[in-house]
């Protein structure tokens with residue numbers, strides 16, 4: 001492999017670890033379109049617009065953040081409201097990440113129920129876990145995938161504990177094959193909603209059971225009060241996602257702890273969560289710290305930027321050589337909840353091949 005610039009072929013070939021992607025936001029418009037056609041042929045979803053028209057970014061790929069969150073509740077969840085389609089969409093998402101050269105994936109999802117189809121939260125998690133189990137079994141040596149269960153900020157304390165209980169029930173234990181693949185718990189959802197302090201008990205239970213903890217952090221000014229951020233830090237999270245509006249004192253603690261950071265460039269820029277475009281993205285400030293950075297896609301089905309493109313963007317805006325891009329990919333592995341040894345080996349092999357040719 002010649003030592004030239006970071007082009008798309010290089011970014012796809014790079015063995016990548018994706019740590020911050022939402023299952024329902026990673027379903028491609030094409031897959032949603034297929035589900036929509038199937039449902040319509042069965043006389044369902046007749047009032048729902050074609051996903052190929054409904055999920056469209058505006059000019060320059062801009063996605064309006066106000067209509068972003070309702071897109072899930074009103075649209076994507078109406079299509080993926082039964083176990084058959086949840087399974088189908090999950091398989092398609094795993095295939096899409098694999099095609100993009102992702103070799104390790106932590107995919108987060110919120111347990112969801114639907115009375116009309118008989119889908120319970122437990123059946124939802126069971127179906128997702130089973131799909132991951134089958135994938136990992138049938139694709140050894142390719143993409144290795146693990147679910148993370150998300151608590152939504154709108155949930156009650158009891159609902160959050162229910163999510164953690166499911167995560168424990170389906171937890172991944174590396175040395176004993178119990179069939180579970182869940183490696184962690186996330187807190188996400190609309191950052192304008194909720195009071196995070198009610199989730200302290202749920203997070204303590206997750207931690208006590210050895211699950212990884214990752215939290216959406218300082219996404220908008222309203223969710224960036226010192227009170228909220230200090231509450232989250234008191235849970236000793238392993239990783240933090242987005243980290244846009246971090247006050248200096250909080251930043252100091254994160255740097256001291258070398259907390260893993262999930263950075264979603266396209267999501268932040270295209271949704272207007274950050275200002276100043278890619279050029280002024282806060283990844284530049286964190287690149288100078290000891291915090292491992294995991295470049296991530298967040299919702300590739302909506303923002304349309306696969307992980308390989310996120311690496312190309314980082315190379316362009318941080319002015320990275322191929323060697324430095326490989327180091328960045330290793331940082332993501334350092335922050336992962338499983339599979340580190342295998343991924344480091346893959347990246348070392350990739351680097352050695354690159355050294356020989358370059």
Ligand SMILES: CNc1ncnc2c1ncn2[C@@H]1O[C@H](COP(=O)(O)O)[C@@H](O)[C@H]1O
Pocket residue numbers: 022023024025072073108109110150152188189190191216219267271298299
């Ligand atoms: C700006 N980025 C974001 N910030 C916060 N939460 C987000 C998000 N993007 C997605 N979600 C959360 O993920 C759910 C969809 O996937 P699952 O149904 O769980 O698989 C959304 O309902 C929202 O709660």
